[in-house]
Amino acid sequence: MSKLRSLPTTGALTGILESLEFFRDPSFAKKRFNRLGNVFETSMLGQPMVFIQGDKAIADLLSQPEAIEVWWPKSVRQLLGSHSLANRNGAAHKARRRVIAQLFSSSALQLYSPGIINLIDELGEELITAKTPLPLAGKMRRFAFSVIATTVLGLEGNDRDKLFSDFEIWTKALFSIPIALPGSPFAKALKARKRLLKKLKEILSQPINGKGGLDLLAGGLDEAGIPFADEDLGEQLLLLLFAGYETTASALSCLMRELLLTPQIEIWLREEIDTLAWPPTPEQTTMAYDPANAPRLDALVKEVMRFTPPVGGFFRRTKQSLLLDNIIVPNKRVVQVALIASNRHGTGDLDIFRPQRHLENECSLKLMPFGGGGRVCLGKSLAELEIRLMVVGLLHKLQLEVIPDQDFNLRQIPSPSPRDGLLVKVKV
Numbered sequence: 001m002s003k004l005r006s007l008p009t010t011g012a013l014t015g016i017l018e019s020l021e022f023f024r025d026p027s028f029a030k031k032r033f034n035r036l037g038n039v040f041e042t043s044m045l046g047q048p049m050v051f052i053q054g055d056k057a058i059a060d061l062l063s064q065p066e067a068i069e070v071w072w073p074k075s076v077r078q079l080l081g082s083h084s085l086a087n088r089n090g091a092a093h094k095a096r097r098r099v100i101a102q103l104f105s106s107s108a109l110q111l112y113s114p115g116i117i118n119l120i121d122e123l124g125e126e127l128i129t130a131k132t133p134l135p136l137a138g139k140m141r142r143f144a145f146s147v148i149a150t151t152v153l154g155l156e157g158n159d160r161d162k163l164f165s166d167f168e169i170w171t172k173a174l175f176s177i178p179i180a181l182p183g184s185p186f187a188k189a190l191k192a193r194k195r196l197l198k199k200l201k202e203i204l205s206q207p208i209n210g211k212g213g214l215d216l217l218a219g220g221l222d223e224a225g226i227p228f229a230d231e232d233l234g235e236q237l238l239l240l241l242f243a244g245y246e247t248t249a250s251a252l253s254c255l256m257r258e259l260l261l262t263p264q265i266e267i268w269l270r271e272e273i274d275t276l277a278w279p280p281t282p283e284q285t286t287m288a289y290d291p292a293n294a295p296r297l298d299a300l301v302k303e304v305m306r307f308t309p310p311v312g313g314f315f316r317r318t319k320q321s322l323l324l325d326n327i328i329v330p331n332k333r334v335v336q337v338a339l340i341a342s343n344r345h346g347t348g349d350l351d352i353f354r355p356q357r358h359l360e361n362e363c364s365l366k367l368m369p370f371g372g373g374g375r376v377c378l379g380k381s382l383a384e385l386e387i388r389l390m391v392v393g394l395l396h397k398l399q400l401e402v403i404p405d406q407d408f409n410l411r412q413i414p415s416p417s418p419r420d421g422l423l424v425k426v427k428v
């Protein structure tokens with residue numbers, strides 16, 4: 001049996017320098033894991049925080065749900081709100097999850113598919129007819145927002161556009177210093193949150209018949225004994241709209257960036273895409289490009305999620321002392337599951353983007369871009385469907401090229417995205 005060890009620490013007390021480094025250096029966690037092992041403690045702005053990586057530590061954490069509870073930084077907690085299922089535990093969390101999960105059943109996905117295909121065709125046309133280069137990352141944000149707002153929830157175009165601009169302000173401050181100094185991103189985000197909730201309340205106060213997922217949600221929450229007329233439903237919608245677009249748009253932008261910057265990967269992928277029909281038949285939409293029919297596309301999506309995970313880490317707080325990878329983590333400790341570092345932890349060329357690794361039998365990486373356990377992502381199947389449809393649809397229609405002299409580096413927070421927006425034009 002391995003020996004139990006006490007928790008290694010960086011020795012940081014105030015955590016000011018650690019926080020600055022965390023935001024500045026994408027290898028922050030990796031460097032400390034190399035020095036201190038798979039489980040270590042540091043301080044982030046006065047908040048003690050245990051970082052973990054590797055299958056064993058993560059499995060040890062998620063397999064003991066009774067010993068952990070949810071935790072988010074104060075900025076996320078406040079901006080999502082105390083009713084949000086992301087901030088709840090136990091029965092209150094489970095009841096809301098059950099209702100919201102209905103939006104993402106396989107029959108629901110089948111219903112959304114024609115709407116998603118239309119949005120992709122529209123984007124293809126917009127790119128083909130554009131007179132000037134377009135920022136692909138921004139287009140992906142719009143697309144993913146439209147899918148969740150219109151196709152899933154049933155909001156009308158006008159409502160959707162008003163919500164989108166406030167969401168862009170709100171999202172920017174999600175992981176920021178939660179001090180509402182006038183003019184600061186956090187203060188602006190709090191104001192945007194107020195406007196968003198007001199607008200959502202207005203939308204909900206109109207008859208909700210025929211409003212897609214809104215109808216289902218309101219009815220479901222009511223049936224589960226959850227009051228939907230107050231802020232509760234508003235905050236679940238806020239979470240869904242946010243979770244539904246920021247992450248998916250990041251995955252799409254990072255995927256397109258890799259294809260555009262590494263032509264040999266695009267050539268390799270096109271060999272497969274050329275064998276697939278676009279659009280898929282209505283009965284086939286949810287399966288046409290699944291791993292069995294499009295293994296290269298599946299490998300590419302997996303590699304994007306590994307290399308640039310849209311959610312770089314998620315958190316829990318211990319409710320009792322826990323053993324993680326044979327390290328004793330005391331009660332009331334915030335634990336960050338460091339996905340970015342974990343995905344590159346192991347032997348071989350893990351610092352290189354190489355989708356083919358997922359088609360090789362020896363690839364034993366256990367990826368969890370959508371989290372795990374009782375809080376695993378509710379929108380996983382929708383996100384995967386959107387991504388697969390978008391890649392096949394766009395590549396069928398056109399070939400893109402990037403505009404040189406732009407910054408292709410990724411900003412990391414809240415989710416990776418090309419700094420200059422990935423300006424592209426259609427190759428003629």
Ligand code: HEM
Nearest residue numbers: 243244247248251310311314369370371375377378379383
């Ligand atoms: C590539 C896209 C996506 C990625 C990588 C992703 C990742 C994640 C991760 C890692 C978690 C778990 C957080 C935790 O354990 O604390 C999560 C939770 C969640 N995701 Fe996603 N997500 C994506 C897309 C979506 C979409 C499209 C939706 C649908 C609107 C969605 C809705 C949610 C919700 C509601 C939760 C909270 C679950 C809970 O706390 O019980 N996500 N997501």
